[in-house]
Amino acid sequence: GRDDSKLGGPLRLRLDPYFTALSPYNTYWRGESKSVYTGRGWIQPVGDSAQVIAGAERTGGVTGEAAEDAAIPAAAQVDTGRKLIRQTVTFEAPLTGRVALLSGGLPVQAERIIAGDGEEPVEIEPRFDAWADALIVDYAAPSERIYSYELTSAVSTASADMLRHEEGPDPAEVRDRFLQLPDALPERVRKLGERLVAGESNRYDAAAAVESYLEHRYTYSLDSRQPPEGADFVDHFLFVDRIGYCDHFSTAMVILLRSGGIPARWVKGFAPGDPAPSAASTSGGTGSRGEAVSLASGTGSSSAEMHRYTVAYADAHSWVEVYFPETGWIAFDPTPGFGESIALSVSTLADYRLGEADTVAAFPWLAKAVEVAKHLQPRLTELAYEKLTRMTPRLRPFDWTVLALTAGFALLFARELRLRGYLLLLAFGRLRPGSTFPGRRELLASADRVWRELALLHGPKPASMTAREYIQGAFSEDQAQSECAEQFVRTWEKIYYGGLRPDRQESVKFLEQCRKLASRRG
Template identity: 40%
Template sequence: MASPEQLRQLGETDKGKDPASIRRTYLQLPATLPGRVKSLAKEIMQGSDTRYDAVQAVKTYLAAHAEYTLDTRMPPRGTDFVDDFLFVTRQGYCNHFSTAMIVLLRAEGIPARWVKGFGSGVADPEIPGQYIISQGDAHSWVEVYFPGAGWMPFEATPGFTMAQGVGEDAAALAGQQAGEVTPPMTNGGVAYAGAWLIARARALAAEPWLAAALVAAALLGAAATVRMRRLRPALRIRLLLAWPRSSFPDRERLLGAAAPVWAALARRYGPRPPGMTLREYAASPALAAGVDGADIARFAADWERLLYGPDRPLRADSLDFLRRALRLAQRLQTL
């Protein structure tokens, strides 16, 4: 990966050096984007000599003018998501910061794209060198295109960092500061119950009956945990399908319910390579050639439409999306 010095040495931002395919796809902005967002982008980056400096200027601005919180609301109907974040609430989580950064960069002609993945999780208490990653480790960040270097990842959210600094590998993203230790029970505490019981059983090996009982309880608990983890995505989707007609779930809930499908696909077919979009991943040979290839491709297309479409998608489209996600969740949990 390129270092900050190497990226600066690429010189001033030259839009002509960006390939046409990159400009065509990664400079797109809504036709309805408010003018004050474009004006703000120009103001933030007007003193930047290089593309790298422009990116850093946006990061600095967001850190100074917006607060990280998970307690958010959907913007009022007809309101631009980024405009509402930058000028009204000034509060949000990784999706807000990364989306705002991309829009600001694109407004100044800098190709950028949105990436969603997972942090490093926490160390497995039983298997050295392995980590447990849960939905709580989900995170989004930004990749910026540099002519001569390609796509470079940048952290947009204050309080988060990437594992190797600024020239980091996107796959090594870590959602915590260097040196920070996550308490072992912070995320997915139930997942550690089985491992804890096994450890206690070993410590009490001198008491055969008690040790046997603890081991049996650990095995039952672990089996129940695995079963619940596999059923939980499908159960959540079923609950949304039964949502009252008068208040059908919004885009954020729909995407949240279907997100585990991507994790299940990664477990089955292998993780999505860095730099590959979700639609490209769905069209890759391993996925496209399977019996669920058509459903996966449609699921990816529907996901993008939901992600970038209206805050309140049509009920019929939402139902189709959830039914397809449910089919995939049920199919993948049996493979």
């Protein structure tokens, strides 16, 4: 939502796509930051958008094809350790009203916005808010609805070692704005922030310490609640409920850092989303989406370098940016399951689709089993043919039975490896107690099989229906599996939305649930 002044209510996932993006890297999608914490949430004072802060003129120190343009207007703070990339965003449904243009890093400039009533294109110039580091269309009327846009983003390439050695005072305007705390902030929150920061010798390690503290001591859950009237949001999360989702974790990290004297701000946007067919393979579209694809050709990146990503409403997310005197704002994410992804620099970001090489590396035994099955099936067929051609009247019924069962087993095994490979991890994993269980991507792939099977049995999930509502309807007359389905969807929500990394026992349980639910037709 657009109102962040009261945080903490329970969330329900909406899984339909929000936008599709073309990008050379799989990045977080930054909307805007907010700087004033009220004790209940975040606000950005109206009309408070100075055009230059902390010497943030867009000068040298950046690399990338987009940097070839000599004149870069004042936008995101671009100093050293950043690379300029171009990205295209196309919304599933055009937007009106206030729109913050999403970008894979700090936004530098909007190259082109496709807007209008579907017949007449309209030119729109977004406003740059320097305090929020955001390109914002304050109001898009129905006749100016926004379909798509292309922009230049500045993505950090600074390594942890570089950030550990940064020195220098923070600009006065940064200290004044991004160390703000409400007068009524409970003292125990201040003291916790001071203690966490005091144990580190540099800003990067201090931020990482707070990030780790939150990630490992608090529980991710969508079933949250707003604190009672008069209670501080961060205090209630840290010392009372101790559960929450991204808004809780990110807000708490900003306040703890500020309590320790480190400038930080709260950021809202979207997690990376899921890879889709590459931009190179999707051409010839019509309407706004066809135009969005054609925009990619003007980014300076070849089609082979561009990738397509689908981002859903459920990928909405919030995180933290910490100020470093030389590099500027650097992203951190204390929400369990998200921290490692956001810490990757542009030099290591890549399309994370699970390809054949990834499968071999992650599951060598499964790759070997597939290879054996491929060779076994034709050989068994050949042996069966030889046996049949040499049949004599003395061939016993037992021989026929063995041949039929062996060939049938090989065919069935090959089919299951192809269709249900990830579900078979459960059976084979139990034979190797010390083996490493699959990660988030592989568990979600197992869950995808469940969703496909349910769609075949009950029809696709309507866009207006949540995953839980769909599951409840699908199993309303099957009480025997209703509890298993309920546990499945709860764990799936945590893995999909919260980035949960289950331990071995949780993985076994989740894969068992996937196996039961995906095999209902059999």
